Amino acid sequence: MESAEQSETLxxxxxxxxxxxxxxDVHYGILSLSVKQAAIVDIIHFLYDHPQLRYQYLTxxxxxxxxxxxxxxxxxxxHSLENNKxxxxxxxxxxxxxxxxxxxxLFAGANWMERETYDFFGVVFTGHPxxxxxxxxxxxxIFPMRKEYPLEDQTREDKKDEMFGRLPHQHLxxx
Amino acid sequence: xxxxHGRISLAEKPPGIEGAGFFATSLEKVVGLAxxxxxxxxPFATSxxxxxxxxxxxxxxxxxxxxxxxxxxxxxxxDLLMVMGTIAKKMGPILRQVYEQMAEPRWVMxxxxxxxxxxxxxxxxxxxxxxxxxxxxxxxxxCPPRPEQILDGILKIQHLVETESLRRRDSPxxxxxxxxxxxx
Numbered sequence: 001m002e003s004a005e006q007s008e009t010l011x012x013x014x015x016x017x018x019x020x021x022x023x024x025d026v027h028y029g030i031l032s033l034s035v036k037q038a039a040i041v042d043i044i045h046f047l048y049d050h051p052q053l054r055y056q057y058l059t060x061x062x063x064x065x066x067x068x069x070x071x072x073x074x075x076x077x078x079h080s081l082e083n084n085k086x087x088x089x090x091x092x093x094x095x096x097x098x099x100x101x102x103x104x105x106l107f108a109g110a111n112w113m114e115r116e117t118y119d120f121f122g123v124v125f126t127g128h129p130x131x132x133x134x135x136x137x138x139x140x141x142i143f144p145m146r147k148e149y150p151l152e153d154q155t156r157e158d159k160k161d162e163m164f165g166r167l168p169h170q171h172l173x174x175x
Numbered sequence: 176x177x178x179x180h181g182r183i184s185l186a187e188k189p190p191g192i193e194g195a196g197f198f199a200t201s202l203e204k205v206v207g208l209a210x211x212x213x214x215x216x217x218p219f220a221t222s223x224x225x226x227x228x229x230x231x232x233x234x235x236x237x238x239x240x241x242x243x244x245x246x247x248x249x250x251x252x253x254d255l256l257m258v259m260g261t262i263a264k265k266m267g268p269i270l271r272q273v274y275e276q277m278a279e280p281r282w283v284m285x286x287x288x289x290x291x292x293x294x295x296x297x298x299x300x301x302x303x304x305x306x307x308x309x310x311x312x313x314x315x316x317x318c319p320p321r322p323e324q325i326l327d328g329i330l331k332i333q334h335l336v337e338t339e340s341l342r343r344r345d346s347p348x349x350x351x352x353x354x355x356x357x358x359x
Contacts, residue, residue: 152297
């Protein structure tokens with residue numbers, strides 16, 4: 001259940017973006033919203049500019065792959081330093097073409113976070129000033145945190161699956 | 176003078192012919208003796224094996240006893256590249272560049288499971304053994320190896336340095352080995 005303050009935040013958001021909010025929940029005391037991709041930038045701007053809410057600090061931003069839904073989610077966590085309140089927003093992108101506008105215009109710190117999300121999940125942030133890999137080698141051809149790519153290095157010869165009590169390619173998606 | 180003799184040990188002289196005022200042996204053996212006892216290592220430490228190396232350099236284990244008092248932090252003056260720790264694939268080209276900057280003759284020691292084979296990091300981002308990018312002379316296993324094991328590896332390197340032929344680095348076999356790694 002959300003607190004009185006979270007209910008108030010939710011009311012403010014519903015007034016403005018009622019059609020775009022897919023679901024709401026509270027995780028570990030943080031108000032969490034699933035929203036439509038098209039509205040995400042407007043919602044973040046609204047939370048930033050609102051005179052009471054003032055969510056002006058971007059704590060983190062990351063990707064999550066849901067292979068069973070064929071979707072990639074992007075999660076934004078904002079922090080209102082003045083009220084010491086946090087909020088979590090989640091958008092859903094299709095696996096085969098994950099694209100969403102950048103928020104670097106609002107938060108300069110989102111630059112590297114978006115690059116990381118691109119690096120590991122292949123999410124394209126349109127309008128990003130310098131969208132290229134940040135942690136992995138430049139010539140990598142895969143997005144390694146997507147579930148269809150196995151974690152292990154495929155060129156290693158001394159490790160056999162049966163030594164670890166697993167079937168070959170058990171970690172690969174079966175669909 | 177007699178007091179000193181009990182405390183310091185002199186390197187054994189190579190086999191040769193000795194007489195009054197002269198000692199004759201092959202140049203190769205003398206060079207090997209000198210090189211063996213004055214190795215300048217370049218520590219390329221990226222993780223916990225590097226901590227074990229610090230203990231190896233400390234007073235208790237004291238790598239300096241073997242003539243490696245002076246660490247070289249520039250590859251251009253180093254004789255021995257000691258790779259200690261996990262090498263990420265992104266670090267690979269840097270390690271290779273360090274190796275290429277070293278002057279011949281040069282030796283490489285791979286310390287710990289990660290440098291030797293990737294170790295527990297069987298993952299897309301970690302190089303599965305440095306011998307995929309540079310030739311390695313001595314492998315020291317362990318996760319991490321104790322300083323005694325690193326010293327043992329140094330002794331193995333010393334043996335290689337001492338017995339290496341002066342012509343080895345010009346041999347077609349050695350050139351073929353480097354070419355295998357794409358190094359000219």
